[in-house]
Amino acid sequence: MNEQQKPIYLDYNATTPLDPEVFAAMEPYFKIHFGNPASANHPWGWAAQKGVEKARTQISTLIAANPLEITFTSGATESNNWVIFSLIEKIRREEGPNAPLHFVTSAIEHSSVMKAMKEAERRGVEVDFIKTNKHGQVEVESVQRCLKPHTRLLSFIWVQNEVGSINPIQELTALAKERQIYLHTDATQAVGKIPVNLETTPVDFLSASAHKFYGPKGAGILYIRSKNPKISLPPYFFGGGQEYGKRSGTLNVPAIVGLGAAAELCKNKLPEERVRTAFLRDYLWAEIKKALPNARLNGHPTERSPINLSITLPGTNIDLFLPKLGELAFSQGSACHTGSMDASPVLQSLGLTDSEAQGTLRLSLGRWTTQEDLNRATAILAKAFN
Ligand SMILES: Cc1ncc(COP(=O)(O)O)c(C=O)c1O
Incomplete structure (x- = not known):
């Protein structure tokens, strides 16, 4: 050809x-450093764990977060589902099974939020799917208008994946903070493409996928705020207690290392x-x-x-x-x-x-x-x- x-x-x-540089960073983790990061008593395990922790620092630097606020997942689909369903679980555990719950999202979310929210509705949560303006942006006033005393979660896509419009996540976060409502953003199309700074935009939860920023497929993150306020979210996967007990399952070390390397390249480029x-x-x-x-x-x-x-x-x-x-x-x-x-x-x-x-x-x-x-x-x- x-x-x-x-x-x-x-x-x-x-x-x-x-990115070829990302592949180069990943390669040794297939061949040499193949250990399980949970193997705490030998050098193979230590090398794998070191790679994972480096990646945690690299991605947290890109989004101005603390490494301990990052949990590795299989991608944004898992992260989005985790937030929505575990938040329901958390509130029901803390406030009783009949606690009234109202979530607000938009009509232009990715299917992994949209369909999870429809499932949340089936599980008894009241959900508003608000319409955007003609440019595909959520307007803060429309969100304000539909808030209720029992609104507990706002979930808005940061950059829309089909039409590219950017949502005012900073203003939406400020509104959520003022009303003590959790704010989640699906930042899959934002991370690595536009500045995402969680110090200046203090969201509670953020989802992203490595393959949208020149990293490998099947690796992503869920950011969970650790201070102002400290949030604990029940696990979505139970098992061996990996990821500090937050997400069980043997880590996909080469992919996580790739996610970290891709994040560092994005930070520079x-x-x-x-x-x-x-x-x-x-x-x-x-x-x-x-x-x-x-x-x-x-x-x-x-x-x-x-x-x-x-x-x-x-x-x-x-x-x-x-x-x-x-x-x-x-x-x-x-x-x-x-x-x-x-x-x-x-x-x-x-x-x-x-x-x-x-x-x-x-x-x-x-x-x-x-x-x-x-x-x-x-x-x-x-x-x-x-
Ligand atoms: C905005 C957005 N959210 C979530 C996802 C899902 O990401 P993944 O398939 O990597 O889980 C995508 C992928 O197209 C996306 O564009």
Whole structure:
């Protein structure tokens, strides 16, 4: 395959390639340091444990947290489910099985929050799924309006995975603090892409996945605040008592080491990468607008992820054009909905009709995207749709 035919990867919101430096950091943990970090009486165990604790420090540095506030999980799906269901358990244990519970989330959450919240409803929690503004952002006033005396959790996505809009998590956290309500954020599309500083934005819980920031798949974190206030969350998994008793199960050491290495790289690269990708994103949008003047941008025009462009081509069914778009890797709606013919609930919630949702594509860029890639991508789109 010559360079000209190489497909162009514009699906960084779905997953990012593993950075070669991350792979290099992981490799010894497959081959040499294969020990179980719970084996406290020999050097193999010590080496594995050292790798895990280094990773805990690396990720906590990226998000300005304390290492002990980080628990490793299998990814953001697990972290999101853990917060929602263990918080119900905690409150019911502390206040009795009939304690009234009200949770607030938004209509544009990732399915791992959305479906967990629907399950919470089935388990007796009152849940409000509030609508966003037309740009796909949660407005603080709408949250304020639906608070009740028994509201116990606000859970909002930090950066929306389909349309890229950024939520005012700092303001939402301030509101939660004022009312003594827990605040959880699904920061899977934020960590490593925009500054996430838990000293200035003191959320109670935060979920993230390594494969969205150039680390491996199957590794993530749940951040649980340890002071002001100190929060203890019942475990979601029971067993050998790993992760200081918070999450049992033998740790996936190479993946955790990779998560840490990826976090450290992001810490160093983020300031420059954020500007570079945002420039490329805007360049791509300007080029697409020239080639396809009907194209419309979804999400907020400026308060958006530096890597995301969600575009609607009205009157177009993208499915019918897939054979002409073979050289381009992109998503239709959320990657997690691919394979399902349903229009994305997120796009529907933003007011797009089913037909507009079918004409929507998400292009997302990252560390290895070049301007040349974007010129080729625009040419492919122009040829397919004109
Ligand atoms: C915003 C958001 N939350 C959660 C997830 C789930 O992450 P994982 O599949 O790594 O558990 C994703 C993945 O697409 C996501 O984009």
